[in-house]
Structure formats: C-alpha cells, structure tokens
Amino acid sequence: MTAYKIHVIDVKNDLKNYIWLIEHTASHEVVIIDPTEAQLVLDYCAAHQLIPSQIWLTHWHKDHIGGIPALLATKEMPVYGPRAELSKIPMITLPLDQHSKVEFHDLDIEIIEVPGHTLGHIVYYIEDLDAAFVGDTLFAMGCGRVFEGSYEQMFHSLQRLAALPIQTKVYCTHEYTLANAKFALSVEPENVALQQRADHVEHLRYLDQITLPSSIELELATNPFLRAESVDAFRHLRKLKDTF
Numbered sequence: 001m002t003a004y005k006i007h008v009i010d011v012k013n014d015l016k017n018y019i020w021l022i023e024h025t026a027s028h029e030v031v032i033i034d035p036t037e038a039q040l041v042l043d044y045c046a047a048h049q050l051i052p053s054q055i056w057l058t059h060w061h062k063d064h065i066g067g068i069p070a071l072l073a074t075k076e077m078p079v080y081g082p083r084a085e086l087s088k089i090p091m092i093t094l095p096l097d098q099h100s101k102v103e104f105h106d107l108d109i110e111i112i113e114v115p116g117h118t119l120g121h122i123v124y125y126i127e128d129l130d131a132a133f134v135g136d137t138l139f140a141m142g143c144g145r146v147f148e149g150s151y152e153q154m155f156h157s158l159q160r161l162a163a164l165p166i167q168t169k170v171y172c173t174h175e176y177t178l179a180n181a182k183f184a185l186s187v188e189p190e191n192v193a194l195q196q197r198a199d200h201v202e203h204l205r206y207l208d209q210i211t212l213p214s215s216i217e218l219e220l221a222t223n224p225f226l227r228a229e230s231v232d233a234f235r236h237l238r239k240l241k242d243t244f
C-alpha cells in the first residue's frame, strides 16, 4: 500500500465541525469528507498543495454538505453519499449502501450503514488505515442525537462500530468531547479510565487543541453509550443526555 496522510480542518463554527481530508501522498490528491463549507477547504488545499479529488458524505445535515456546490464549481469530482438520502442530497453522483465498494487509489473502503442519527447515515471504514469516519454517529465519549431512526436502530449501529478492531481510529465530525466527558462522568463517576481521559481532554481544550481522533479501544473504556448493555439502557442514557 502506498502512503496516505489524514488532515483536519477546524471550521471554528458554532457547531464545532471538523472537515477530514485523506491525502494520497504520492499524487497529493485528497478526499474531502463532509465539507461544511468550501472556502476553508480550498484555502487549506492551496496552502498544502493538495488536489481535491473526491467528496464523501456521511449524512444529509446541512453542516456536512454545505460546501459541495462551491467545491464543484471549482472542479468536477465524484460525490459519494448514502443512497437512502439521495432525495435530500441531489449532488450525490455515486450513491452508496453497505454492498458498495469505494476505492481511492489502492485503498478499499467499506461502507457501514448506521441508521439512527439520520435514517441513511453511513460510516466509511478503511481497514488499511485503521480508520473509521463516523460522521455524527459516534463521538468521543458520546453519540449523535437520535433524530430520525429509533433508539433500537441507533443502539445496533453503535454496537456495530464497537465491534470494529479495537485499534481503529475514530474520526468524528464535531469537537463535542469536553461536554461529552462531563455527561459521561455524571453517569460513571467511578470509571478511572474516564476520569483520566476527562482530565486529559480538559487540558487539550485549554490549549485549544483537537481531541480527535479517538479509538474504538478508548471508546469501549470510556463511552457510556457504547458501554450500554441493552436498548433500554441506551435509551435511558440518550434521553438523560438530551436534557443534560
């Protein structure tokens, strides 16, 4: 396998979005994942001599797709996204479901369907990079709100991610880690791994540094939503968090 590098753009918007880029270093071509907006991406690519080459979308929410028209206006490129959300994201040129195979140079990308936050939400899992781009399904010590699917669907989606190899790095779309740590500590105050992680995260945020990516191993130890043992337990936690 040739070399790849993962970049992050901090959008610094109210929702604290991150835009992740995967660079094929030999060609400088990049995949742009969930472009909140375009100008930051274009400026970043110009500054680092990167060539926008594909767009990947996890779900239809505006803060994940807002930059597509302006990116496409600068250059034609394929737009991958969930087949189930095609009506909401008409810019998709290559609709995906769990049977789809995506390729970027010599990377094989697996599509995992994770309904719950939205009904069509997908995750891009790349075994060769030990990386999962999880959108708004899994967050560091947290998970996305259940907007469209059922609690049962979201529980199973999270369990599917929990079953990935533990060394898998988790690339979430928002910097919600510190607030999630506070909630997690409120429900698992005795969890030592969680206490240590919360201290570390607080320090990182004090320095204005990113807290991501996480890993499946770290989430299994510290994320109450992944640790929930039943749909009922998950629903209870998610409802508590909604009003925390």
Ligand SMILES: [Zn+2]
Binding pocket: 059, 061, 117, 136
């Ligand atoms: Zn969302």
